[in-house]
Amino acid sequence: MKRNLCILLTTLLTVSLLAGCSSNTSSSEDVDSETTEELVEETEEATEDAAEPEAEDAEITSSGSSAAALLTEWKTTQYFTDDPVDEEDTDQILAAGINTTSAMNGQPWHFTAVTDSELLQEIADGMSFGIPSVDTSEQPEDAESAEDAAAEETDEEESVSVQKAGIADAPLAIIVSCQEGSELDAGLATQSMFIEARLLGYGAKIISSPTIVLNGEDRETWQERLDIPDDYSVAAVLLVGYEDTSIDSSVDGVTSASVRNDASDMVSYVEP
Numbered sequence: 376m377k378r379n380l381c382i383l384l385t386t387l388l389t390v391s392l393l394a395g396c397s398s399n400t401s402s403s404e405d406v407d408s409e410t411t412e413e414l415v416e417e418t419e420e421a422t423e424d425a426a427e428p429e430a431e432d433a434e435i436t437s438s439g440s441s442a443a444a445l446l447t448e449w450k451t452t453q454y455f456t457d458d459p460v461d462e463e464d465t466d467q468i469l470a471a472g473i474n475t476t477s478a479m480n481g482q483p484w485h486f487t488a489v490t491d492s493e494l495l496q497e498i499a500d501g502m503s504f505g506i507p508s509v510d511t512s513e514q515p516e517d518a519e520s521a522e523d524a525a526a527e528e529t530d531e532e533e534s535v536s537v538q539k540a541g542i543a544d545a546p547l548a549i550i551v552s553c554q555e556g557s558e559l560d561a562g563l564a565t566q567s568m569f570i571e572a573r574l575l576g577y578g579a580k581i582i583s584s585p586t587i588v589l590n591g592e593d594r595e596t597w598q599e600r601l602d603i604p605d606d607y608s609v610a611a612v613l614l615v616g617y618e619d620t621s622i623d624s625s626v627d628g629v630t631s632a633s634v635r636n637d638a639s640d641m642v643s644y645v646e647p
Contacts (some may be wrong), residue, residue, distance in 0.1 A: 446570075455616035459490065460547040464575050469549070471571035472564040483557035484564050484610075487550040489600045490503065494600070499543040501588040502503040535546025542585045545614035550589070552607040561610040568613050578618035585612050596621065 460468075469486055477565060489495060542548055549568060553561035565581055572579040589597045589609040598605065 378445070390473070397605040451580045452614075452616075452618045453580065454622045455540055455545040455578060455614065455621040456619045457546060460577060460615055462571075464577070465547060465615075467469050467575065468568050468571045472549075472551070472568040475560075475564040475567040477557075477560040477563070481557070481560070483554040484561045484621055485552045485604055486564075486568075487603060489548045489550060489601070490546060492546075495543040495548055498585050499541055500560055500599075501591075501593075502541075502584060530601045540580055540614055542582065542612055542614065545580070547615040549613040549615065550585075550601055550603070550609055551611045551613065552601075552603045552609045554607055565611045565613050568615075572615045573596055577615050580614040582612050582614065583610075586610065 391647055465488055469488060470483070472486055473482070523582075549565075551561050551565050569579045586609045589601070594608075597603070598607075603609065
């Protein structure tokens with residue numbers, strides 16, 4: 376836009392100079408007249424260009440609109456593909472967390488980016504300890520009841536919904552740890568990275584359930600394996616990856632997204 380305005384001012388100055396000049400020959404007058412008309416046309420075109428926003432400005436406006444819609448329209452990603460997250464994108468997501476505001480700019484957080492699927496599965500297995508298993512020792516008394524039980528089991532398998540993503544179900548897990556009392560700052564950093572991941576085109580999900588294992592009885596071991604500072608505890612885990620759109624997320628109440636509470640139940644206004 377600045378370039379167009381410069382062209383406009385230069386053209387107007389040139390037109391003024393040409394208009395003030397006179398020539399002794401009729402041929403020169405004809406040339407000056409034609410040149411003046413061409414410059415006037417260029418001036419009008421430059422004026423029109425200056426009045427219209429450039430394509431780059433339009434893209435910025437569009438991008439801003441998309442970013443604004445992020446917090447009100449985009450939902451947590453529940454299913455990921457196995458496709459890896461680009462290393463440069465990972466660094467950019469982490470940069471969003473690093474540059475998050477914090478109290479007194481203390482930056483009381485630490486981020487561990489994990490792409491080791493076996494290690495993530497270890498954490499997931501640790502979370503499953505203590506869950507009672509189904510007792511299958513009792514067998515049906517006769518063949519008919521066995522067939523009925525088999526048919527019933529098949530029906531149950533078909534009706535089971537796909538489990539939503541846990542720590543071992545995304546190609547990238549960013550483990551966020553922080554000093555005691557700085558959980559709010561860590562949460563803000565996690566949300567910043569969530570937004571950055573979504574803006575880069577990835578799916579993302581924030582979970583806290585792995586903290587039960589990572590801050591549990593084997594805490595020192597996990598701190599060493601995940602390179603977490605001694606005086607830090609895990610506050611949250613951010614899962615990042617490409618969203619698996621092949622799964623029908625509207626199957627049932629478990630698979631599909633939960634319903635948002637009405638704003639009137641969560642917001643109060645105090646007015647003069």
